[in-house]
Structures are given as structure tokens and as C-alpha cells.
Amino acid sequence: xxxxxxxxxxxxxxxxxxxxxxxxxxxxxxxxxxxxxxxxxxxxxxxxxxxxxxxxxxxxxxxxxxxxxxxxxxxxxxxxxxxxxxxxxxxxxxxxxxxxxxxxxxxxxxxxxxxxxxxxxxxxxxxxxxxxxxxxxxxxxxxxxxxxxxxxxxxxxxxxxxxxxxxxxxxxxxxxxxxxxxxxxxxxxxxxxxxxxxxxxxxxxxxxxxxxxxxxxxxxxxxxxxxxxxxxxxxxxxxxxxxxxxxxxxxxxxxxxxxxxxxxxxxxxxxxxxxxxxxxxxxxxxxxxxxxxxxxxxxxxxxxxxxxxxxxxxxxxxxxxxxxxxxxxxxxxxxxxxxxxxxxxxxxxxxxxxxxxxxxxxxxxxxxxxxxxxxxxxxxxxxxxxxxxxxxxxxxxxxxxxxxxxxx
Amino acid sequence: xxxxxxxxxxxxxxxxxxxxxxxxxxxxxxxxxxxxxxxxxxxxxxxxxxxxxxxxxxxxxxxxxxxxxxxxxxxxxxxxxxxxxxxxxxxxxxxxxxxxxxxxxxxxxxxxxxxxxxxxxxxxxxxxxxxxxxxxxxxxxxxxxxxxxxxxxxxxxxxxxxxxxxxxxxxxxxxxxxxxxxxxxxxxxxxxxxxxxxxxxxxxxxxxxxxxxxxxxxxxxxxxxxxxxxxxx
Numbered sequence: 001x002x003x004x005x006x007x008x009x010x011x012x013x014x015x016x017x018x019x020x021x022x023x024x025x026x027x028x029x030x031x032x033x034x035x036x037x038x039x040x041x042x043x044x045x046x047x048x049x050x051x052x053x054x055x056x057x058x059x060x061x062x063x064x065x066x067x068x069x070x071x072x073x074x075x076x077x078x079x080x081x082x083x084x085x086x087x088x089x090x091x092x093x094x095x096x097x098x099x100x101x102x103x104x105x106x107x108x109x110x111x112x113x114x115x116x117x118x119x120x121x122x123x124x125x126x127x128x129x130x131x132x133x134x135x136x137x138x139x140x141x142x143x144x145x146x147x148x149x150x151x152x153x154x155x156x157x158x159x160x161x162x163x164x165x166x167x168x169x170x171x172x173x174x175x176x177x178x179x180x181x182x183x184x185x186x187x188x189x190x191x192x193x194x195x196x197x198x199x200x201x202x203x204x205x206x207x208x209x210x211x212x213x214x215x216x217x218x219x220x221x222x223x224x225x226x227x228x229x230x231x232x233x234x235x236x237x238x239x240x241x242x243x244x245x246x247x248x249x250x251x252x253x254x255x256x257x258x259x260x261x262x263x264x265x266x267x268x269x270x271x272x273x274x275x276x277x278x279x280x281x282x283x284x285x286x287x288x289x290x291x292x293x294x295x296x297x298x299x300x301x302x303x304x305x306x307x308x309x310x311x312x313x314x315x316x317x318x319x320x321x322x323x324x325x326x327x328x329x330x331x332x333x334x335x336x337x338x339x340x341x342x343x344x345x346x347x348x349x350x351x352x353x354x355x356x357x358x359x360x361x362x363x364x365x366x367x368x369x370x371x372x373x374x375x376x377x378x379x380x381x382x383x384x385x386x387x388x389x390x391x392x393x394x395x396x397x398x399x400x401x402x403x404x405x406x407x408x
Numbered sequence: 409x410x411x412x413x414x415x416x417x418x419x420x421x422x423x424x425x426x427x428x429x430x431x432x433x434x435x436x437x438x439x440x441x442x443x444x445x446x447x448x449x450x451x452x453x454x455x456x457x458x459x460x461x462x463x464x465x466x467x468x469x470x471x472x473x474x475x476x477x478x479x480x481x482x483x484x485x486x487x488x489x490x491x492x493x494x495x496x497x498x499x500x501x502x503x504x505x506x507x508x509x510x511x512x513x514x515x516x517x518x519x520x521x522x523x524x525x526x527x528x529x530x531x532x533x534x535x536x537x538x539x540x541x542x543x544x545x546x547x548x549x550x551x552x553x554x555x556x557x558x559x560x561x562x563x564x565x566x567x568x569x570x571x572x573x574x575x576x577x578x579x580x581x582x583x584x585x586x587x588x589x590x591x592x593x594x595x596x597x598x599x600x601x602x603x604x605x606x607x608x609x610x611x612x613x614x615x616x617x618x619x620x621x622x623x624x625x626x627x628x629x630x631x632x633x634x635x636x637x638x639x640x641x
Contacts, residue, residue: 003522018507316503319464320564321492321520323485401464401484405503 125212335389
């Protein structure tokens with residue numbers, strides 16, 4: 001049997017080479033199918049690996065609470081809020097929290113000036129706990145301290161991108177920048193963290209929370225974000241359940257009303273991304289499956305033609321002693337070789353395409369091909385070869401030697 | 409025991425409602441090293457005879473013993489094996505594999521015996537030398553003359569060292585000069601002890617043989633031994 005397979009492979013190769021152009025065109029369907037699946041998988045896998053890395057650097061055990069107003073209510077001018085009272089409530093009542101910090105985004109202007117340079121940045125009021133919760137540390141100077149908050153000091157910790165935009169010196173400590181008409185002393189420079197999905201994470205300015213509150217004036221209307229990190233033993237679901245109950249009670253929501261806030265975990269975000277990527281992969285996988293099917297039919301078609309064309313040869317082989325399995329094997333292996341060849345070419349092409357895509361789009365993560373997709377592509381194209389090769393091969397094997405010899 | 413033993417072999421084809429008796433109750437024995445010709449007009453049943461002798465076809469009824477094996481009821485695979493082991497075919501239209509060179513064509517039957525490449529080459533070379541084509545082994549069939557093609561086909565038939573050589577109008581596509589060459593080769597093979605059965609409608613070809621069986625309407629019309637073949641030139 002093994003011997004017969006080697007001999008069949010030998011003659012299959014000869015036959016594929018003998019019809020070079022035809023073999024290439026036949027296998028083109030498989031090439032395109034496999035190439036597109038590999039291109040898509042390599043791009044999405046690269047993306048997904050990148051996103052996972054990014055989120056794990058964010059800290060997967062952190063939670064963000066934001067106010068949430070449904071669009072309908074926004075039209076009516078109603079705005080849900082998270083207030084400093086909510087923060088106090090959580091601080092005093094909730095369990096399983098390692099650190100917690102409020103974040104108050106600048107609501108008037110996010111303009112920041114240094115000398116003659118003006119720039120726009122994400123300006124946030126927060127506390128010293130932010131560095132634990134968001135895993136954000138300084139490379140120079142110091143972070144916000146508890147006392148900065150108490151005394152509402154006019155100080156700022158800036159990201160590297162801000163330093164660059166404002167042409168601040170390498171060491172910006174003790175320089176003064178202007179935010180909303182007030183002078184802030186730069187006390188710290190954050191570590192560089194790069195970009196996520198085109199969002200620069202170094203473009204932020206942190207000031208003490210109380211300072212930001214005072215800048216905003218109308219304290220009754222402030223809407224804060226709360227970020228917190230969980231203690232080692234805490235369960236994300238339990239804590240968010242607990243927070244939901246606390247906040248619903250505090251906001252006086254009846255059981256029919258929806259939450260007027262959203263609790264987001266980094267993990268949740270990651271799962272959402274993964275879901276989207278998985279869906280994209282599946283949809284494209286389906287399309288590719290169809291194209292592989294079409295490619296397989298192409299192979300079957302050509303193999304049937306080839307069987308008819310070689311009827312006489314089959315008759316000769318049978319006359320000199322070929323058994324059914326010799327002929328079957330020869331045509332089956334030819335079909336499998338054709339589609340595997342298509343699979344290999346498609347693999348190379350797909351990887352090339354994926355690399356090209358990720359290199360041409362700036363900020364796109366590098367393409368990566370997981371081993372399973374290589375196995376899947378080759379396995380699937382081999383399977384297509386078997387599936388669509390078996391019919392022509394059986395047809396060839398079942399030819400009657402006399403009829404086959406008489407065939408003109 | 410005869411090499412070939414047919415008793416009451418019939419082959420019937422149904423053409424619509426009519427039954428055509430291609431062979432009708434044939435009894436014949438062929439001994440080792442016989443040199444036999446089947447002659448007869450077209451439609452006499454000699455081709456059907458050859459197909460059955462060559463195990464390409466099975467009879468409708470009757471018994472066929474080849475080299476002591478009962479072969480009339482074997483399935484396709486078993487028949488393939490018999491053809492591979494016992495029979496060497498030579499066809500009017502040569503029936504070489506067009507995309508394989510002379511050597512590969514001669515090696516082909518040995519593949520089905522699961523003989524390794526090296527040994528296949530050695531035996532095929534030997535066989536090609538025997539028919540005088542050692543210098544043409546790399547040529548494709550369409551690069552060879554008719555006579556040379558038939559020699560390749562003979563080499564392919566000989567390479568398995570078959571019990572019988574079956575030739576179906578072996579010179580039908582050849583000119584008279586090559587016909588003489590091929591027939592001389594057959595004569596030589598016979599003198600070396602090979603059993604040969606030739607189907608022909610040419611008297612000059614039949615004249616080479618020692619026994620001439622004339623077929624008519626699916627039956628044996630006459631079966632006569634003649635003297636040793638004399639050279640026809």
C-alpha cells in the first residue's frame with residue numbers, strides 16, 4: 001500500500017508538472033481561499049494578541065464606573081451624574097477594593113500652554129491612588145500626593161506626549177504650564193506607554209482632584225468617574241454587583257428603572273474586543289469556506305476531465321496489471337497534491353498579504369500566524385482534495401479495461 | 409497439463425432484444441511454447457477470444473484454466489493480477505503511455521508488482537536490450553518510429569516474464585519492412601521457449617506460426633498444425 005502511494009505520488013507529480021498552467025489555474029481557487037483566510041487570521045490574530053497585551057498592562061482587575069444617560073434622556077436635557085457623594089459611599093461601604101480614585105475631566109477647556117506653545121490634552125483631576133489603579137508611574141519627579149489634594153495645590157503630572165507638544169525641556173520638572181488661566185507647576189513626568197488603537201496614552205495631564213473641582217466652579221453639577229482596583233482575593237462580578245446595589249440605592253432607582261451608570265472592567269472590554277474579532281474571523285471564515293468549496297469543485301471538474309482524457313492510459317495500466325486501488329490512489333493523490341499545493345501557495349501569499357496590510361497601515365500591530373491556522377489551512381485544503389478527488393478517482397478506478405482501451 | 413485450457417467457452421452480448429454470440433462453445437488447449445495464430449474475418453470472434461485469453465474480459469459461460477488457475481469467475485482485481493503475472497500484451501496501436509519515455513513504459517507493469525525503482529530499471533533495461541532499443545530508452549513514444557514503438561511494447565510485455573505473449577494484430581500499423589523485423593523478433597522469442605498467440609488477418613503473419621486456428625461466427629472453423637515457419641523473404 002505504501003509502495004503504491006509513493007508510486008502514485010511520483011506519477012501524480014509528473015502529471016501535475018506535465019500540465020503546468022492547467023494545474024496552476026485549477027489550484028487557483030484553493031490558493032485564493034487559503035490566502036484570504038491566512039491574511040485575515042494573521043491580521044486579526046496580531047490585533048488580538050496586541051489587545052490582550054495592552055489590556056493586561058492596564059491591569060485586568062480594575063473597574064471603571066461612569067455615569068450613563070440614555071440618548072432619549074439626553075434629548076430631554078436630563079443628565080445622570082456620579083457625584084463625590086457616590087465616591088464617599090463606595091469608599092466607606094464597599095468591600096474588596098484595594099485603591100479607589102475619582103477622576104474629573106476638565107469640562108471647560110482642555111487647552112494647555114507653555115511659553116508661546118499651545119496644545120490640547122486630556123486634563124484630569126485625580127488623586128495619588130490613580131497610579132495604583134491605572135498602573136501609571138512617573139519616570140521623573142513625583143506623582144500626585146495626598147497633601148496636594150488637601151491643599152488644592154496647583155501642580156501637574158504630565159505625559160511625555162504633552163511635554164513634546166509643548167516643547168518642554170527633557171526634564172520638565174519645576175516648569176510652569178498654564179491650564180484654564182491658572183499656573184500649574186510640573187512636578188512629574190509619566191512613563192511612556194505608547195498607543196492603543198491610535199489613542200495616545202501619553203497625551204494626558206493629571207492635576208489634584210480638589211484643584212480640578214475648584215477650577216470647575218459649580219460643584220453641584222460635577223460628574224466624576226470612579227476608577228478602582230480590586231484586592232487580590234476579590235471577585236470582579238461580586239464587587240460590581242455590590243457597587244450596583246449601592247449606587248442604585250443612593251440614586252433612588254426603583255426596580256423598573258435602568259442603571260444610570262455603567263461599571264466597566266478591563267476584562268469586559270477585552271472580551272468585547274475578542275468577541276468582535278471572533279465574529280469578523282467567523283464571517284470571513286464562512287466566505288472563505290465557500291471559496292474553498294468553489295475551488296474544490298474546480299479541482300473535481302479538472303480531475304474529471306483528466307480522467308476522461310486519460311481513459312486510454314488507464315486502460316493500458318489496467319491491461320498491464322493495475323488494480324483498482326492503484327488507479328484510485330493515483331488520481332486521488334493527484335487531487336490532494338493539487339489542493340495541498342494550492343494550500344501552501346495560499347499560505348505564503350496570505351502571510352505576505354497580512355504582513356503587507358499590517359505594515360502599510362500605520363500603528364497596526366504586526367501580523368502573526370498561529371500554528372493552528374497553518375494546520376487548518378493545509379488540513380482543509382487536503383480535505384477538499386480528498387472530498388472532490390474521490391469521485392473522479394473512483395470513476396477512473398471503475399473503468400472497464402476493454403472499454404478504456406478502445407476509447408479514442 | 410496444458411498451459412491454456414478452454415472448455416465450452418461462450419461469450420454473449422445482448423444488443424437490445426437480440427443476443428449476439430461472439431464466442432459459442434469454444435474448446436481449445438494451448439501447450440507451452442506453442443506459436444499460434446488466430447485468423448478469421450472481422451466479426452469472427454477472434455478479438456473477443458483474445459480478450460478472454462488475456463483476462464481482459466470474462467466469458468458468459470464455460471471454463472478457462474490458465475497455468476492451472478481457474479480464471480473464468482475472478483473479479484477485476486484478481487484479473488489484473490493474472491494479467492500482470494501471466495500475460496504480456498502487444499497491441500496493434502502499441503498502447504504506450506504517451507507522457508512516459510520508453511524506459512518508464514517498460515517499467516510500468518513492474519510497479520504493480522511492488523518492485524523497487526532500481527530493480528525495475530535494471531529489468532526494464534534488460535528487456536529493452538533484448539528488443540534492440542537500449543539506445544532509445546529516454547525517448548517518448550512520439551519520438552520513436554512505429555517499429556520502435558512496437559519494440560517498446562514488446563519489451564513491456566516481456567519484462568514481467570509472462571507465460572503467454574498475446575499479440576493483437578501486432579503489425580497492423582507497420583510497413584512491410586518493419587513487419588518483417590517484428591515477426592523475426594517473435595520467431596526468436598519463440599525459439600527461446602516463449603509461448604506466443606497472435607491474432608491476425610494477414611496470411612503472411614500467420615505463416616510464421618506453427619498452428620493456425622481459424623475462427624468463424626464465434627466458433628473454431630479449423631485448427632491446423634503447419635510446418636516450422638519459414639522465412640518469408
